[in-house]
Amino acid sequence: MSTGTNTPIPTDEPPRPAKKPVMPYLVSDRRPMFEYSVVRSLFLQSLPEYLVDQREFNKNYFSKNFGLMLYTADDKPDWKALVDTVNDLNDRAPPDERYKVFYLARHGQGPHNEAIELYTQAAWEAHIGMLKEYKGLTLGPDPDLTEKGKAEAQSIGHIWKTQLQHHSLHSAGALPQKFYASPFTRALRTLELTWSDIVLDLPNPPRVQIRENLRETIGHHWCDMRGKMSDIKQRFPFVDVEEGMDDDDTIWTDVREDEVGGSMDCRLREVIDDIFAGDGETFISITAHSGCLRCVLRVVGHRIFSLETSRMIPVVVKAKLLPEFKDKIKLPERVTGLPYEFVPKNWESLKRKEFDFGFDTNGTVTPATPATPAALNLNLAAAAAAAAVNGASAAKKVHLDREEDEEMTHH
Template sequence: MLNNIDVIDAQINQQEANEFRTLLAQQNAGKTKHWDFEVIAGQFKQSNKSTDDTTFNYLQENFGIETSWKEIVEELTRLNKSGGSNVVYKVFFLARHGQGYHNLAHEKYGNDAWNEYWSKLTGDGEIVWGPDPELTQLGIDQATRNNQEWKVQLDQGAPKPTKFYSSPLSRSIDTLIKTWEDIVQLSNIKPLIKENIRETTGVHTCDKRSTKSKLSEKYSPLGFLFEPGFEEEDIYYKDDVRESVSHHALRVNESFQQIFDENEHENQVIGITSHSGTIRASLLALGHREFAVGTGGMIPVFVKGERK
């Protein structure tokens, strides 16, 4: 499931965590309202510090449930009924896209050579990984495997997400499609493509997205929508500046602020398909322990949001 690169990409050092908290406090000081997030323990094994993320296999562990799906759903419903007007609880299924051609190249050249040289190019004559690379056949197979396991878990009482969000990078959108295509009617669900849940941006050409026109031609007929203000060109990618973990977590936090605002009284269970860096940033923003997720992997998180 995991390789060494997946583990490295999930790590957050104390300086990065402290910088995020400082930036977040400064941002919140300028707002009249914001959501504070907290992970509810005892629901999923991944939030338990005793769970070894390097050996844990969510596909063999009923996605990591500590009790039963029935108890988790009942607890989610109970907490939302008793939480008060400023408190909302949600379960997020944070999915990582299946293997893309950039992941294949990253493994081929190793972490140091990839970050220092190859990631800045668009290919090596054999593999094309930028911009906006496609899924490999393994990546497609990983999404298909998730589709099969979701059917098993749904039969056992797992709650089906009623709202879906995706990164604007094609590998995430294609993973969402392959995971859910015959389980939900995407044209009715209308997944929302959001910029702020994209991968760490800058320098690595694989993290530059396609134009809105190209994405719209491919995905709008399937029911995907773009968030308001979505630009034609990728205005966030920079050739010479790589986003820090703390700044990535800050923008991911902004997405969770919007998601809680938009779904305050509905959609208790939400699916988000993104990237390893985005999941790392999401876990930091939500107050979850760091946890490595391999390509095509997924982690569920039970979250309390309190409006301050």
């Protein structure tokens, strides 16, 4: 494994304690349980790259409806059509198959992200990333969000509120039924600021499940060393910690592992395997990091899609038990409805102009271009197979044939 660069590291800090090996701890010898594929006909971001440019998506479509391609007759996002379609796919699936909708969210800007923007990626990898502090930026361990990162997280909450208040996302049944998150402060703070006045303030709010395997790439960067779990639980009382997690971070290492050989894919596959094998819920929220979400997308067979800070994309995933597990594992019964009681609100923040924005590719706040079916200018019928994206028709529900649906399969 690489030990990083030969750039001298400052020695004014106490020696770092030896850590136990990373890969044997996080990557078990458990075999993959599912074959994964992606339903490409429901969200723009899942279409082939030659049809949907990521920069155009980020600028024009993300902040309106998270890329949903289903519209009602009056050109409004049709979340009910999405829910009906996924439910129909599950109803017609054999016992060894399930479909889920994953809301994959990256944390907002942290000081380490700001350092890279200010001083370049090369300087970060060569020197800055191995420091706890640099020119007034606290880089680790376990840094919080910057003020910009906090605003980014709140803005994602604003998009959720818009879909809830104006486009019937809740009554359609598309709210997350279950929440998962990285154990790092920047991910949990993002989740908190996004959902604080949507579901976390409810009388009986949902619990957020922390998974160690959802942490960022393991290596010598101080930003990727987590804090004590006792402190995390005190600061974020809405979390449930995975059984067996040490209070201290005994996994982080000062040797640059880079999790070579696909080991990061393996640990993220285990997370997705566990969700399909253990959760009956269909709509799942995961808040984590660019590195691990990139692996999740690769594991399920999605196109490459780099998430900017505090971005979220929904992805519809099909899981099929591998032949050797068909007679050994019974998939859980599907859970319908929310395990918490959601109370619709009229959010005052929707009236404030400072939240009426999109992001450009640099994360700068800019006015968002309205996203309508006519603005897509894509041959969606050819790209999305049976998806009926037609603004002139009556309220549309997509009828997908499981055998003919275009999927990207990955083993």
